[in-house]
Amino acid sequence: MRKRKKWLPLGIGVVLLLLFGLGQFYAYIMKDQWNERNAAKEVAKSRAGLTEITKAQKSVWDENSVYWVLTGKNSAGTKLMVWVRFTLDGKPAGGANDIYAEELSKGTSEQEIRAIIAAQLPGAAIKRLLPGVFNGEYAWQVFYKLDNRYYYQFYRFADGTAIGEGYSLPSK
Numbered sequence: 001m002r003k004r005k006k007w008l009p010l011g012i013g014v015v016l017l018l019l020f021g022l023g024q025f026y027a028y029i030m031k032d033q034w035n036e037r038n039a040a041k042e043v044a045k046s047r048a049g050l051t052e053i054t055k056a057q058k059s060v061w062d063e064n065s066v067y068w069v070l071t072g073k074n075s076a077g078t079k080l081m082v083w084v085r086f087t088l089d090g091k092p093a094g095g096a097n098d099i100y101a102e103e104l105s106k107g108t109s110e111q112e113i114r115a116i117i118a119a120q121l122p123g124a125a126i127k128r129l130l131p132g133v134f135n136g137e138y139a140w141q142v143f144y145k146l147d148n149r150y151y152y153q154f155y156r157f158a159d160g161t162a163i164g165e166g167y168s169l170p171s172k
Contacts, residue, residue, distance in 0.1 A: 040068030044082040048101035049074045059132030069131040079104040108160035113140045
C-alpha cells in the first residue's frame with residue numbers, strides 16, 4: 001500500500017510533464033503560422049481599414065499565389081474581404097498591388113458559392129472551400145469529391161462564375 005502511494009504522485013507528475021512538453025512542441029510548430037496570420041491582420045487593419053476580423057484563412061496555389069484572406073468589418077460596419085499577398089518566406093509582400101479589399105456585398109459570399117456548387121455539381125461533397133487567387137483573379141477555391149475522385153475548381157469572387165474546367169486529381 002505504501003509503494004502505491006509513492007508511485008501515484010510520480011505518475012501524475014510524468015503525465016503533466018508530457019502534456020506540458022506536447023503543448024510547447026505544438027506552440028513551436030505553429031509559431032510561424034501564427035506570426036504570418038498576425039502580420040496579415042496588421043496589414044489588413046492598417047491598409048484596408050478592417051476594425052473587426054472574423055475569419056483569417058491562408059490560401060496557397062503556387063509560388064506567386066500565397067495569400068492570407070481576412071473577413072471582417074470596417075469602422076462603418078461594412079463587411080469586407082481582404083486579400084494580403086505574402087512572399088514564400090512568410091512576409092507580407094508589401095507592394096502597392098499586394099493588398100486587395102472588396103465589400104462582400106459586391107462579390108460572392110460563401111453561402112452563395114455553396115449554392116452555386118450544389119447547383120452545378122450535384123452530389124459533390126465539398127472537402128474545403130476557401131478564398132484565394134487563381135491566375136491573377138480573386139476567387140473561391142473548392143476542393144471536392146465526386147464519384148470517388150477528388151477535384152479542384154475555382155469560381156470568381158466577383159460573380160461566382162467558374163474559372164476554367166478545374167483539375168481532377170489522379171486516382172490511386
